[in-house]
Amino acid sequence: xxxxxxxxxxxxxxxxxxxxxxxxxxxxxxxxxxxxxxxxxxxxxxxxxxxxxxxxxxxxxxxxxxxxxxxxxxxxxxxxxxxxxxxxxxxxxxxxxxxxxxxxxxxxxxxxxxxxxxxxxxxxxxxxxxxxxxxxxxxxxxxxxxxxxxxxxxxxxxxxxxxxxxxxxxxxxxxx
Amino acid sequence: xxxxxxxxxxxxxxxxxxxxxxxxxxxxxxxxxxxxxxxxxxxxxxxxxxxxxxxxxxxxxxxxxxxxxxxxxxxxxxxxxxxxxxxxxxxxxxxxxxxxxxxxxx
Numbered sequence: 001x002x003x004x005x006x007x008x009x010x011x012x013x014x015x016x017x018x019x020x021x022x023x024x025x026x027x028x029x030x031x032x033x034x035x036x037x038x039x040x041x042x043x044x045x046x047x048x049x050x051x052x053x054x055x056x057x058x059x060x061x062x063x064x065x066x067x068x069x070x071x072x073x074x075x076x077x078x079x080x081x082x083x084x085x086x087x088x089x090x091x092x093x094x095x096x097x098x099x100x101x102x103x104x105x106x107x108x109x110x111x112x113x114x115x116x117x118x119x120x121x122x123x124x125x126x127x128x129x130x131x132x133x134x135x136x137x138x139x140x141x142x143x144x145x146x147x148x149x150x151x152x153x154x155x156x157x158x159x160x161x162x163x164x165x166x167x168x169x170x171x172x173x174x175x176x
Numbered sequence: 177x178x179x180x181x182x183x184x185x186x187x188x189x190x191x192x193x194x195x196x197x198x199x200x201x202x203x204x205x206x207x208x209x210x211x212x213x214x215x216x217x218x219x220x221x222x223x224x225x226x227x228x229x230x231x232x233x234x235x236x237x238x239x240x241x242x243x244x245x246x247x248x249x250x251x252x253x254x255x256x257x258x259x260x261x262x263x264x265x266x267x268x269x270x271x272x273x274x275x276x277x278x279x280x281x282x
Contacts (some may be wrong), residue, residue: 010253010254010257011254011255011256011261012237012257012261013241013261018247031190038267042250048254057219096218108190130239130240131240131241131242132240133240134241138242167181167270168237168263168264168270169265170179170264170282172281
Protein backbone atom coordinates (compact mmCIF):
# COMPACT_ATOMS: atom_id res chain seq x y z
CA UNK A 1 0.00 0.00 0.00
CA UNK A 2 1.30 3.39 -0.85
CA UNK A 3 -0.04 6.88 -0.50
CA UNK A 4 1.02 9.78 -2.71
CA UNK A 5 -0.05 13.29 -1.77
CA UNK A 6 -0.07 15.89 -4.55
CA UNK A 7 -0.50 19.55 -3.67
CA UNK A 8 -0.74 22.67 -5.71
CA UNK A 9 -2.56 25.92 -6.31
CA UNK A 10 -5.47 26.50 -8.65
CA UNK A 11 -4.76 25.55 -12.26
CA UNK A 12 -1.22 24.50 -11.42
CA UNK A 13 -1.35 21.27 -13.44
CA UNK A 14 -1.70 19.04 -10.37
CA UNK A 15 -4.47 16.81 -11.79
CA UNK A 16 -2.59 16.02 -14.94
CA UNK A 17 0.50 15.24 -12.88
CA UNK A 18 -1.53 13.06 -10.48
CA UNK A 19 -2.99 11.09 -13.37
CA UNK A 20 0.50 10.55 -14.73
CA UNK A 21 1.58 9.21 -11.30
CA UNK A 22 -1.29 6.77 -11.27
CA UNK A 23 -0.60 5.54 -14.80
CA UNK A 24 3.05 5.04 -13.85
CA UNK A 25 1.94 2.61 -11.13
CA UNK A 26 0.93 0.37 -14.03
CA UNK A 27 -2.02 -1.42 -12.47
CA UNK A 28 -4.96 -2.70 -14.44
CA UNK A 29 -7.70 -1.47 -12.17
CA UNK A 30 -7.73 2.31 -11.95
CA UNK A 31 -10.37 4.23 -10.06
CA UNK A 32 -11.06 7.91 -10.26
CA UNK A 33 -12.89 9.10 -7.16
CA UNK A 34 -14.62 12.38 -7.98
CA UNK A 35 -15.69 14.42 -4.97
CA UNK A 36 -17.05 17.56 -6.60
CA UNK A 37 -20.71 18.48 -6.50
CA UNK A 38 -21.81 20.20 -9.65
CA UNK A 39 -23.74 23.36 -8.80
CA UNK A 40 -23.63 25.41 -11.99
CA UNK A 41 -22.27 25.79 -15.51
CA UNK A 42 -18.82 26.76 -14.22
CA UNK A 43 -18.56 23.51 -12.22
CA UNK A 44 -19.89 21.58 -15.17
CA UNK A 45 -17.17 23.06 -17.39
CA UNK A 46 -14.54 22.04 -14.85
CA UNK A 47 -15.87 18.49 -14.66
CA UNK A 48 -15.93 18.23 -18.47
CA UNK A 49 -12.33 19.41 -18.68
CA UNK A 50 -11.29 16.68 -16.24
CA UNK A 51 -13.26 14.01 -18.08
CA UNK A 52 -11.47 15.06 -21.27
CA UNK A 53 -8.12 14.86 -19.47
CA UNK A 54 -8.93 11.27 -18.46
CA UNK A 55 -10.05 10.19 -21.92
CA UNK A 56 -8.42 6.99 -23.08
CA UNK A 57 -6.78 6.40 -19.69
CA UNK A 58 -9.27 3.71 -18.70
CA UNK A 59 -10.47 4.92 -15.33
CA UNK A 60 -13.49 3.59 -13.47
CA UNK A 61 -15.16 6.76 -12.18
CA UNK A 62 -16.72 6.72 -8.73
CA UNK A 63 -18.66 9.80 -7.72
CA UNK A 64 -18.67 10.22 -3.98
CA UNK A 65 -18.96 13.68 -2.52
CA UNK A 66 -18.41 12.66 1.13
CA UNK A 67 -17.91 9.64 3.42
CA UNK A 68 -15.28 8.21 1.11
CA UNK A 69 -14.36 5.55 3.68
CA UNK A 70 -17.65 3.84 2.79
CA UNK A 71 -16.70 3.25 -0.83
CA UNK A 72 -16.76 -0.47 -1.51
CA UNK A 73 -14.10 -1.80 -3.83
CA UNK A 74 -14.14 -5.35 -5.04
CA UNK A 75 -10.50 -6.22 -4.72
CA UNK A 76 -7.51 -4.73 -3.03
CA UNK A 77 -5.31 -4.56 -6.07
CA UNK A 78 -6.63 -1.39 -7.66
CA UNK A 79 -5.11 2.06 -7.60
CA UNK A 80 -7.08 5.27 -7.25
CA UNK A 81 -6.96 9.01 -7.54
CA UNK A 82 -9.00 11.02 -5.10
CA UNK A 83 -9.82 14.39 -6.62
CA UNK A 84 -9.96 16.63 -4.83
CA UNK A 85 -9.57 17.51 -1.19
CA UNK A 86 -10.95 21.06 -1.50
CA UNK A 87 -14.33 19.77 -2.60
CA UNK A 88 -14.39 16.82 -0.25
CA UNK A 89 -13.64 19.07 2.71
CA UNK A 90 -16.25 21.66 1.66
CA UNK A 91 -18.85 18.90 1.32
CA UNK A 92 -18.02 17.35 4.68
CA UNK A 93 -17.90 20.72 6.38
CA UNK A 94 -20.67 22.84 4.90
CA UNK A 95 -23.39 20.39 3.87
CA UNK A 96 -25.40 21.05 6.99
CA UNK A 97 -26.10 24.81 7.15
CA UNK A 98 -26.67 24.71 10.91
CA UNK A 99 -23.37 23.02 11.51
CA UNK A 100 -20.67 24.97 13.29
CA UNK A 101 -17.44 23.67 11.81
CA UNK A 102 -14.97 22.00 14.12
CA UNK A 103 -11.82 21.85 11.99
CA UNK A 104 -10.00 19.25 14.09
CA UNK A 105 -12.92 16.84 14.18
CA UNK A 106 -13.53 17.17 10.44
CA UNK A 107 -9.83 16.70 9.68
CA UNK A 108 -9.70 13.54 11.82
CA UNK A 109 -12.84 12.20 10.17
CA UNK A 110 -11.51 12.75 6.65
CA UNK A 111 -8.09 11.28 7.44
CA UNK A 112 -9.70 8.20 8.97
CA UNK A 113 -11.95 7.85 5.88
CA UNK A 114 -8.82 8.00 3.75
CA UNK A 115 -7.11 5.33 5.84
CA UNK A 116 -10.20 3.17 5.34
CA UNK A 117 -10.13 3.75 1.60
CA UNK A 118 -6.40 3.09 1.39
CA UNK A 119 -6.83 -0.28 3.13
CA UNK A 120 -8.94 -1.41 0.15
CA UNK A 121 -6.38 -0.36 -2.47
CA UNK A 122 -2.88 -1.04 -3.65
CA UNK A 123 -2.10 2.66 -3.95
CA UNK A 124 -3.89 5.96 -3.58
CA UNK A 125 -3.01 9.33 -5.09
CA UNK A 126 -4.69 12.27 -3.38
CA UNK A 127 -4.99 15.66 -5.04
CA UNK A 128 -5.09 18.39 -2.42
CA UNK A 129 -4.84 22.14 -2.44
CA UNK A 130 -2.56 24.92 -1.38
CA UNK A 131 -5.02 27.61 -0.28
CA UNK A 132 -2.76 29.28 2.24
CA UNK A 133 -1.00 32.14 0.47
CA UNK A 134 -3.73 34.76 0.24
CA UNK A 135 -3.62 35.76 3.90
CA UNK A 136 -6.09 35.10 6.72
CA UNK A 137 -8.45 38.04 6.35
CA UNK A 138 -11.52 35.84 5.97
CA UNK A 139 -14.72 35.05 7.87
CA UNK A 140 -14.67 32.37 10.59
CA UNK A 141 -16.10 29.69 8.28
CA UNK A 142 -13.36 30.19 5.73
CA UNK A 143 -10.74 30.25 8.49
CA UNK A 144 -12.12 26.97 9.88
CA UNK A 145 -11.98 25.54 6.40
CA UNK A 146 -8.36 26.64 5.95
CA UNK A 147 -7.44 25.26 9.36
CA UNK A 148 -9.03 21.90 8.56
CA UNK A 149 -7.28 21.80 5.18
CA UNK A 150 -3.94 22.54 6.85
CA UNK A 151 -4.53 19.77 9.39
CA UNK A 152 -5.50 17.27 6.70
CA UNK A 153 -2.49 18.11 4.56
CA UNK A 154 -0.12 17.74 7.53
CA UNK A 155 -1.66 14.46 8.68
CA UNK A 156 -1.67 12.99 5.19
CA UNK A 157 1.85 14.19 4.54
CA UNK A 158 2.90 12.39 7.72
CA UNK A 159 1.56 9.01 6.53
CA UNK A 160 2.31 9.54 2.82
CA UNK A 161 5.17 7.77 1.09
CA UNK A 162 5.57 10.72 -1.22
CA UNK A 163 4.57 14.39 -1.09
CA UNK A 164 4.80 16.41 -4.27
CA UNK A 165 3.95 20.05 -4.89
CA UNK A 166 3.11 20.99 -8.47
CA UNK A 167 4.07 24.46 -9.73
CA UNK A 168 3.11 25.41 -13.29
CA UNK A 169 2.97 21.71 -14.13
CA UNK A 170 6.41 21.02 -12.62
CA UNK A 171 6.72 18.61 -9.67
CA UNK A 172 8.70 19.61 -6.59
CA UNK A 173 9.23 16.61 -4.31
CA UNK A 174 8.96 17.51 -0.62
CA UNK A 175 9.05 13.97 0.71
CA UNK A 176 9.92 10.52 -0.63
CA UNK B 177 13.18 31.24 -22.58
CA UNK B 178 13.59 31.27 -18.83
CA UNK B 179 10.58 31.52 -16.54
CA UNK B 180 10.86 32.95 -13.01
CA UNK B 181 7.89 32.38 -10.70
CA UNK B 182 7.02 32.94 -7.08
CA UNK B 183 4.66 34.67 -4.70
CA UNK B 184 4.33 38.45 -4.55
CA UNK B 185 7.19 40.41 -2.92
CA UNK B 186 9.61 37.49 -2.86
CA UNK B 187 12.43 39.24 -4.71
CA UNK B 188 11.91 37.66 -8.12
CA UNK B 189 13.21 40.62 -10.14
CA UNK B 190 16.25 41.16 -7.93
CA UNK B 191 17.01 37.47 -8.08
CA UNK B 192 16.65 37.42 -11.86
CA UNK B 193 18.88 40.47 -12.36
CA UNK B 194 21.55 39.11 -10.02
CA UNK B 195 21.41 35.70 -11.57
CA UNK B 196 20.99 36.42 -15.27
CA UNK B 197 22.58 39.87 -15.53
CA UNK B 198 21.30 43.32 -16.50
CA UNK B 199 21.68 42.77 -20.20
CA UNK B 200 19.12 40.02 -20.45
CA UNK B 201 15.70 40.87 -21.89
CA UNK B 202 13.02 40.79 -19.26
CA UNK B 203 9.26 40.71 -19.45
CA UNK B 204 8.03 41.34 -15.92
CA UNK B 205 4.76 41.47 -13.98
CA UNK B 206 3.04 39.19 -16.44
CA UNK B 207 0.20 38.48 -13.97
CA UNK B 208 -0.77 42.18 -14.22
CA UNK B 209 -0.46 42.34 -17.97
CA UNK B 210 -2.36 39.07 -18.38
CA UNK B 211 -5.25 40.77 -16.63
CA UNK B 212 -5.25 44.12 -18.41
CA UNK B 213 -3.55 43.51 -21.70
CA UNK B 214 -3.54 39.78 -22.36
CA UNK B 215 -3.51 39.76 -26.16
CA UNK B 216 -0.52 42.07 -26.49
CA UNK B 217 1.40 40.22 -23.77
CA UNK B 218 0.90 36.87 -25.48
CA UNK B 219 1.77 38.37 -28.88
CA UNK B 220 4.92 39.94 -27.51
CA UNK B 221 6.05 36.69 -25.90
CA UNK B 222 5.19 34.56 -28.94
CA UNK B 223 6.93 37.02 -31.23
CA UNK B 224 10.16 36.95 -29.21
CA UNK B 225 10.03 33.16 -28.93
CA UNK B 226 9.59 32.83 -32.69
CA UNK B 227 12.63 35.03 -33.23
CA UNK B 228 14.44 32.80 -30.79
CA UNK B 229 15.43 35.78 -28.64
CA UNK B 230 16.80 34.98 -25.21
CA UNK B 231 14.04 36.03 -22.88
CA UNK B 232 13.40 36.02 -19.14
CA UNK B 233 9.76 36.07 -18.13
CA UNK B 234 8.86 36.97 -14.54
CA UNK B 235 5.44 36.45 -13.02
CA UNK B 236 3.61 35.90 -9.76
CA UNK B 237 2.05 32.62 -8.80
CA UNK B 238 -1.49 33.60 -7.88
CA UNK B 239 -3.30 30.28 -7.47
CA UNK B 240 -2.14 29.42 -3.96
CA UNK B 241 -4.96 31.03 -2.03
CA UNK B 242 -8.63 30.80 -1.21
CA UNK B 243 -10.86 30.61 -4.29
CA UNK B 244 -12.04 34.18 -5.00
CA UNK B 245 -15.77 34.90 -4.68
CA UNK B 246 -15.77 37.03 -7.82
CA UNK B 247 -16.38 35.03 -10.98
CA UNK B 248 -14.10 37.13 -13.17
CA UNK B 249 -11.29 36.77 -10.63
CA UNK B 250 -11.76 33.00 -10.62
CA UNK B 251 -11.64 32.72 -14.36
CA UNK B 252 -8.61 35.05 -14.60
CA UNK B 253 -6.83 32.93 -11.99
CA UNK B 254 -7.59 29.76 -13.90
CA UNK B 255 -6.61 31.07 -17.34
CA UNK B 256 -3.42 32.60 -15.98
CA UNK B 257 -2.54 29.34 -14.18
CA UNK B 258 -2.95 27.39 -17.41
CA UNK B 259 -0.86 29.96 -19.24
CA UNK B 260 1.96 29.55 -16.72
CA UNK B 261 1.81 25.76 -17.25
CA UNK B 262 2.16 26.37 -20.99
CA UNK B 263 5.08 28.78 -20.55
CA UNK B 264 6.76 26.34 -18.16
CA UNK B 265 6.42 23.59 -20.74
CA UNK B 266 8.19 25.75 -23.35
CA UNK B 267 10.84 27.16 -21.01
CA UNK B 268 14.39 25.86 -20.98
CA UNK B 269 14.65 26.75 -17.29
CA UNK B 270 12.04 27.44 -14.64
CA UNK B 271 12.98 29.07 -11.35
CA UNK B 272 10.87 29.60 -8.27
CA UNK B 273 11.80 32.37 -5.88
CA UNK B 274 10.94 32.13 -2.20
CA UNK B 275 12.20 34.75 0.32
CA UNK B 276 14.67 36.00 -2.27
CA UNK B 277 16.15 32.56 -2.80
CA UNK B 278 15.80 31.04 -6.24
CA UNK B 279 15.30 27.33 -6.70
CA UNK B 280 15.61 25.82 -10.13
CA UNK B 281 12.63 23.51 -10.66
CA UNK B 282 13.24 22.77 -14.33
